[in-house]
Amino acid sequence: xxxxxxxxxxxxxxxxxxxxxxxxxxxxxxxxxxxxxxxxxxxxxxxxxxxxxxxxxxxxxxxxxxxxxxxxxxxxxxxxxxxxxxxxxxxxxxxxxxxxxxxxxxxxxxxxxxxxxxxxx
Numbered sequence: 161x162x163x164x165x166x167x168x169x170x171x172x173x174x175x176x177x178x179x180x181x182x183x184x185x186x187x188x189x190x191x192x193x194x195x196x197x198x199x200x201x202x203x204x205x206x207x208x209x210x211x212x213x214x215x216x217x218x219x220x221x222x223x224x225x226x227x228x229x230x231x232x233x234x235x236x237x238x239x240x241x242x243x244x245x246x247x248x249x250x251x252x253x254x255x256x257x258x259x260x261x262x263x264x265x266x267x268x269x270x271x272x273x274x275x276x277x278x279x280x281x
Contacts, residue, residue, distance in 0.1 A: 161243045162197070162226065165193075165222065166190060166193045166197060167193075169190075169197070169215065170187075170191070170193040170194075172215055173189040173192055173207065173212060173216075175189070175214045176207070176212045176215060177207050177208065177209060181207065181208045181209070182205045182206075183205065186204065190203070192205045193219060195203060196216060197219055197220075197223040197226070198227075199220070199223050199224065199227065206228035210225070210279040211275040222279060251271055251273060253266065253269050254266060254268050254269040254271070259273060268272035
């Protein structure tokens with residue numbers, strides 16, 4: 161999908177801006193799309209027309225979303241993995257989760273989190 165979006169944006173920019181604004185070929189437009197979509201922004205080729213600037217803004221927003229959304233998902237999953245056992249034990253009375261590691265009682269209602277296990281000898 162990203163390859164298609166880059167190709168389409170590069171072609172549109174070549175048609176919109178043209179050689180007089182530095183977009184001398186479709187590959188040059190695709191280069192601009194890659195640099196803009198990945199938020200690198202070298203600044204060697206910039207759109208001059210209002211339509212080109214609007215397309216540029218759209219490509220930048222798409223680039224941010226392509227980077228930000230997976231980063232947010234990864235960070236949330238990493239935080240969940242680091243919590244470990246906290247996610248596995250809900251309070252049987254109030255259903256609160258995310259208790260401190262090793263907590264014996266619920267921090268919301270005070271109920272005992274784990275039933276005592278009696279060992280018979």
